[in-house]
Amino acid sequence: MPQPDHIAIYDLPDPADLDEDMRRYFAVCEEKLGMVPNVLRTYARHQDKLRNFIQYYNTLMLAPSGLSKLEREMVAVVVSSANRCFYCLVAHGQAVRALSGDPQLGEMLVMNYRVAPLSARQRAMLDFAWALTTTPWEVDAPHRAALVAAGLSEGEIFDLADVIGFFNMSNRFAIASDMMPNAQYHGMARESSTSSVLD
Structure with a gap:
C-alpha cells in the first residue's frame, strides 16, 4: 500500500519560481540524489528559512566532526x-x-x-x-x-x-x-x- 502522495499540508511554490540560487541547489539535489528531498520542498515556502536550514543541516551532518x-x-x-x-x-x-x-x-x-x-x-x-x-x-x-x-x-x-x-x-x-x-x-x-x- 503506498504512502499518501502529498508533500506536506502547505501550498508549496513551483520549484521553477524559486530564486536562482535555490533553483541551482535543487538541480544539484536532482543530479546527486535523483530527487529533491521533500523537507527542502516544504521549506521552500520560505526561502530564507530554506537557506538557513540547508546551511545548518550541511554543517551539522556533512562537515568534519569527531562523529562519523x-x-x-x-x-x-x-x-x-x-x-x-x-x-x-x-x-x-x-x-x-x-x-x-x-x-x-x-x-x-x-x-x-x-x-x-x-x-x-x-x-x-x-x-x-x-x-x-x-x-x-x-x-x-x-x-x-x-x-x-x-x-x-x-x-x-x-x-x-x-x-x-x-x-x-x-x-x-x-x-x-x-x-x-x-x-x-x-x-x-x-x-x-x-x-x-x-x-
Missing part, C-alpha cells in the same frame, strides 16, 4: 524513533542503510536500537540520544559521564547534543507539517554488503 557521518545518521534515526517521525525515519533510515552497507541495521534502529550489534561508543551515544529526547529533564552529569567513559571527547559530546537537538526540532516540524518522505527512499540501499556497523 554514520554515527550522526544513527542518532537522527534513534531520535526520530522516539518521536515517531515518519519522514525522518524513512529518510535517515535509508542513510544508515547506505552508509553502513547493512539494510538490517536501519530497520533495527527504527524499531529498537537496543537490539542492534553496536559498539560501546555507539550504544552510549544512542542511549544519550534516547534519554535527551524522551526525558530531557532527567539528563544530568551521570549521562554525560557515560559518554566520557565511552571515549567521547568534549567536542564530540557538543556535536552529539547538537544533532539530537536539531532532529528533535525537525521531527516536530515534519510531524506538524504532515510531511511525507520521498517514495524513492523506501527502496534505496536494500542490498547487503560485507561492511559492518562495528568497522
Whole structure:
C-alpha cells in the first residue's frame, strides 16, 4: 500500500519560481540524489528559512566532526524513533542503510536500537540520544559521564547534543507539517554488503 502522495499540508511554490540560487541547489539535489528531498520542498515556502536550514543541516551532518557521518545518521534515526517521525525515519533510515552497507541495521534502529550489534561508543551515544529526547529533564552529569567513559571527547559530546537537538526540532516540524518522505527512499540501499556497523 503506498504512502499518501502529498508533500506536506502547505501550498508549496513551483520549484521553477524559486530564486536562482535555490533553483541551482535543487538541480544539484536532482543530479546527486535523483530527487529533491521533500523537507527542502516544504521549506521552500520560505526561502530564507530554506537557506538557513540547508546551511545548518550541511554543517551539522556533512562537515568534519569527531562523529562519523554514520554515527550522526544513527542518532537522527534513534531520535526520530522516539518521536515517531515518519519522514525522518524513512529518510535517515535509508542513510544508515547506505552508509553502513547493512539494510538490517536501519530497520533495527527504527524499531529498537537496543537490539542492534553496536559498539560501546555507539550504544552510549544512542542511549544519550534516547534519554535527551524522551526525558530531557532527567539528563544530568551521570549521562554525560557515560559518554566520557565511552571515549567521547568534549567536542564530540557538543556535536552529539547538537544533532539530537536539531532532529528533535525537525521531527516536530515534519510531524506538524504532515510531511511525507520521498517514495524513492523506501527502496534505496536494500542490498547487503560485507561492511559492518562495528568497522
